């Protein structure tokens with residue numbers, strides 16, 4: 284008898300899991316932990332902790348341990364993953380085998396730390412796969428043939444760009460730009476230009492409903508709730524799409540530049556394949572209005588958004604686990620707690 288096989292996308296904003304034998308994604312929760320400030324005791328995790336954003340007293344500290352570049356808070360990451368793995372495995376006796384995502388291009392030390400988190404969180408065996416490669420496996424565009432495919436994964440904390448050929452990553456780059464930075468930029472814009480302070484959840488909502496990498500045909504606006512900076516009273520105010528687009532413009536440019544910089548160092552034959560097939564855009568932020576067109580304009584290459592932009596990496600990890608010999612043939616070894624420390 285063996286444990287469950289789990290594909291785990293450890294995203295910077297959310298953790299998503301797919302399990303063998305189940306269709307699609309079985310868990311998708313924000314990577315947020317609520318801790319008692321004084322003792323560090325865990326009070327809530329995931330969705331429940333996320334609802335406290337901007338609403339909790341000083342006695343509670345919210346942490347998003349995965350949002351920075353690299354994992355800053357190893358202990359919190361481990362605890363978060365433990366809670367999610369327990370939710371998935373319920374009371375299964377055997378420890379699960381986990382294939383988890385890592386940002387493309389992290390150092391060996393960062394890999395070890397991440398593996399340590401996954402194993403100490405309860406995995407019996409674990410293997411890490413670059414997030415864009417996992418996404419490619421999940422959307423089914425990757426082959427083991429010598430043919431280039433470009434995946435751009437735009438998430439909350441990072442954007443990962445990778446060129447994949449023969450089942451593994453040829454060129455890759457991860458930049459610390461994503462939806463979260465845009466949320467911060469919207470907050471900052473409203474503070475400086477409108478004299479209003481808004482919460483994280485509000486700025487994220489504005490990004491989703493109004494924001495775009497280009498202007499829509501029709502002018503749209505929304506009523507948001509915030510707090511006057513002078514006086515501190517609550518107020519309703521109107522925000523236009525134009526303002527939001529202006530606020531996030533630098534992030535859109537940075538994403539386009541990251542894609543361009545990877546294309547620049549991509550060998551010519553692979554580049555030709557990418558130009559023929561187009562660039563695949565996935566991750567939650569690929570739903571940002573016009574981001575595909577902006578990347579397409581910056582590179583001169585078509586951009587396609589496959590279905591299931593957020594579940595693809597978890598499903599891809601599971602596919603890597605369940606496809607015989609895939610991991611061993613492509614140089615992705617399993618690690619256990621015993622082998623991690625040697």
Ligand SMILES: Nc1ncnc2c1ncn2[C@@H]1O[C@H](COP(=O)(O)OP(=O)(O)O)[C@@H](O)[C@H]1O
Nearest residue numbers: 294295296297438439462491566567568570571
């Ligand atoms: N419709 C949407 N429009 C714009 N951004 C979106 C939309 N839906 C989700 N997002 C953003 O996508 C990001 C999360 O993407 P995801 O791929 O889940 O991140 P990660 O893998 O880093 O956890 C968040 O910043 C979220 O606000």
Ligand SMILES: [Mg+2]
Nearest residue numbers: 294438566596
């Ligand atoms: Mg992701």
